[in-house]
Amino acid sequence: MAWETIRKDTAPVVPPRLTDYEEARAVFTWDRARGELAGLPGGGLNIAHEAVDRHAVSERADRVALRCIARDDAVEDVTYAELARLTSRFANVLRELGVGRGDRVFTLLGRCPELVTTVLGTLKNTSVLCPLFSAFGPDPVEQRLRLGDARVLVTTADLYRKKVAGRRDALPGLEHVLIVGPGAGDLPGTVSWQELTSSAADSFTIPPSSGEGMALLHFTSGTTGAPKGAVHVHEAVVAHHATAAYALDLHPEDVYWCTADPGWVTGMSYGIIAPLAHGVTVIVDEGDYDARRWYRILGEQRVTVWYTAPTALRMLMRATPRQGPYDLPRSHDLAALRFIASVGEPLNPEAVVWGRDVLGLPVHDNWWQTETGCIMIANYAACDIRPGSMGRPLPGVEATVRHGHALARGLTAEAVMAEMYGKATGCSGGRGGSMHLFDAHRRFYGGSAIVAGGLPLAAGLALADRMRGLPGATCCFFGDGAFAEGEFHETANLAALWNLPLLLVCENNLYAMGTALAREHAQTDLAMRAASYGMPAWTVDGMDVEAVEQAARRAVEGIRAGTGPHFLELRTYRFRAHSMYDPDRYRDKAEIERWKSRDPIGPLTERLRDRDGLDDDELVRIERQIAEEIDHAVETAEQAPEEPVEDLLRHVTSERPSRR
Incomplete structure (x- = not known):
């Protein structure tokens, strides 16, 4: 079905950072974006300095950086000044262990304040942080520790016992295992994270750091082969900061909650680095998904900006259907919430409209990948939303669909673009995407x-x-x-x-x-x-x-x-x-x-x-014609129908003729 565009007719409570899309793109430069950050006192750039230390010596020192919600709902606040001291302690722990520039520090943890401390302390020490998804089994954990040349692992006693202890002999480079919480004394070859950090000094001078220095190592899922490591450098914080301003509309007084797991790139780039670089208050919830718990956190903690996954939204949709009743969300005061964004997989139009009807706010889809390191395409706070569209490229980003071979074989721009959108009118019926365009009639067999x-x-x-x-x-x-x-x-x-x-x-x-x-x-x-x-x-x-x-x-x-x-x-x-x-x-x-x-x-x-x-006139005419064709292809793709649910098993299971 075709979905009506959601118009932003009423003035928002907080003026958006991006109000005129074309003007923002015209004036944006990456040099100017870098200039909005402090840089190290002696020159260079370090993610941890931009996320913590520069705030700790400013008027934001006493601002709450982390609001940590335990599984039992206990709440503990950590200010930027306190976080600077905690992360310095961990940086000193690494230095005392002989871990230095470029050495790999892995985390196998859920959402918890110790994770944030470990991440930023590692980056202060100019070591390389590599997060692992805590739900991984022993095989993928061992594989990534080996591929990433892990020297330090920070995890819990339970996760270590279940996923690493039996493989330790196969990881000779893993010298240090730091256990968060109780249990280190019962596990040979491990030490207590708390004991080490509590005895370390709480001041640390970040060594000279080049913006091109390796900071983060993110492994891809490995669904199509061996997982590949994507390297993000310290200069990435420039893009983290700029894109969070535009795509998430972060302001200094926001209370921000990203529900992504820290083992994946979203939980790292936009769960820790980007919001802290903006000096906002970040919610760190140790609990698992629960609709009542989530609504309670949104209301009680006065969350203003919420970044979550399409799967989570669809679970909330089942708990509170669009047609009602709305008892669950309306039993909590969500008046502070002003912006909702989502990423991680295609966001169905129903979820966008559900947000508007049930929560009073549409959901803003955006798109990026582990390899890009930051949001590339987004819907914006001040701009209208076409449900089903992931939006437009951010200032400083050029988005192109480079499928000249397909077009040269006679595929239409509409068929190619619809395939990119995963729509039924795409040349592969919406199932192939960018890498698998296909049209046997035109003898184009894709990639x-x-x-x-x-x-x-x-x-x-x-x-x-x-x-x-x-x-x-x-x-x-x-x-x-x-x-x-x-x-x-x-x-x-x-x-x-x-x-x-x-x-x-x-x-x-x-x-x-x-x-x-x-x-x-x-x-x-x-x-x-x-x-x-x-x-x-x-x-x-x-x-x-x-x-x-x-x-x-x-x-x-x-x-x-x-x-x-x-x-x-x-x-x-x-x-x-x-x-x-x-x-x-x-x-x-x-x-x-x-x-x-x-x-x-x-x-x-x-x-x-x-x-x-x-001549020049003909050249301008050609370029205008191309631009119009692209715009038409995008508009057509956004309005094209999704594949009907009843067709999802076509070309997947055998379609045998019925017996008479």
């Missing part, structure tokens, strides 16, 4: 989230064409990282052996995800290596549009003439890091600027001007 995963499929498609006597050629695009995978070499060998009509196009950006070509390949001439399989192969300037077109035409003509597979190595470059918080320290900044000077769009535009008479 794969697995590096090199598309290569064997391409060989199979080419084999099918040859066996059916079809004249087509199959083209498979991949990167230099995929060239190092076994799938490439198996595919190239079989394609040459069977004389398949296959064009292999390697877009070589020289660094894969972050490893220089020479560090990954003993022989960096990829075309020469491909030629060893007995196929025509050559290197092309990937920054020259016409050279690429001419090389591709030559290769396809050869394939259609029956000469078998061909290989093209397009020497190109990516101007940005692999992800927003990839430190990008593996290449020289001057090298990046040299490659930027060869951006292919400028030279192509000049050729079209000189050779084909392209």
Whole structure:
């Protein structure tokens, strides 16, 4: 169904930080955003200094930083001045243990004040903090401790006993295990967190810290293979601070509650770092989900900004349906609550509207990933909401849908955008998303989230064409990282052996995800290596549009003439890091600027001007047409229907014909 736009017609109680979206984007700069932070007294940037220490020496020293609610509902407040002392104690504990810059400190804890102290004390010490989800089983815990080269683990006696103790011998690098709460005396090889911190000094001078220094290590879920570690640097606090202002509308006097588990990136970036960087009061609830408990906390603690997950909202929707009765939420005074946001998975439109009808506030969806480290796209306090839309890019963020291959094969922008939104009108019925666009009618068979995963499929498609006597050629695009995978070499060998009509196009950006070509390949001439399989192969300037077109035409003509597979190595470059918080320290900044000077769009535009008479008016018309097509695709996708519930098992379970 189509959902009506939720208009923000009434003036909010607190003026939003972002009132004019276009103006905010126009004037925003990351340098200005960095200037809103203090920086270390001697220069440099450290997350813990921005989140705690700078407040502890300001007028906010006596402001409550943490309001800790125990499972038995006991409440304890910790001011910024007190938190500065506590985190300094833990930093001194690490220093006394010989743990220093770059050493990995892991946490396996639920929400508790000791977790916050450990996180910020670790960052003060310029060590690297890696949080683990406390519900993980022993295998994923051991795997991440090993992959992350853990030197220190902070956990409870119960979690250690159940998930680590039996694996300790397999983790020789794990030197120190600090137990929060009772039980350390009963567990060999552990020490008490409380005893160590209580005896440590409560002052600590943060060592010189570069903004590019490694601060956080977040592991992905590992659902598609081995979990991968995403590195966030101290400079990330600039984005944490800026995005929390825009996407969460944080103000200094807010009482803020993020219900995300601290073992995941949301619970770290927006459960601890971003709100403390703004100097607000952060709710730390040790309890589990319970509808009555949550409503009570929202009311009694006068929460003003609430950041939670779609799953939690849907559980609340079951406790209080949109059609009523509203006895549960209305038995608590929620008048202080002024902004609700959600992240973690797609937020269904019903949840957005439920918030408006039941809580008096719509839910503001936003989007980001572990790899980006901060919110990328959001709905804003002052802007209207289209239920089902995750919003618009934040100031300083450019959001693009880069699916030129699909568009070149004839897929419409509407079908591609609807797929990105997970809508039924998407080219894959809303089930594929960005990595799995698909349209067999147009002979576009999508991509794969697995590096090199598309290569064997391409060989199979080419084999099918040859066996059916079809004249087509199959083209498979991949990167230099995929060239190092076994799938490439198996595919190239079989394609040459069977004389398949296959064009292999390697877009070589020289660094894969972050490893220089020479560090990954003993022989960096990829075309020469491909030629060893007995196929025509050559290197092309990937920054020259016409050279690429001419090389591709030559290769396809050869394939259609029956000469078998061909290989093209397009020497190109990516101007940005692999992800927003990839430190990008593996290449020289001057090298990046040299490659930027060869951006292919400028030279192509000049050729079209000189050779084909392209004038400024025509160029403006083309750019306007593209912008209008994108806007139309977005609007169409937002209004498109969701897949009906009764269709969810289609293409999943067998649809056998009924017996007569």
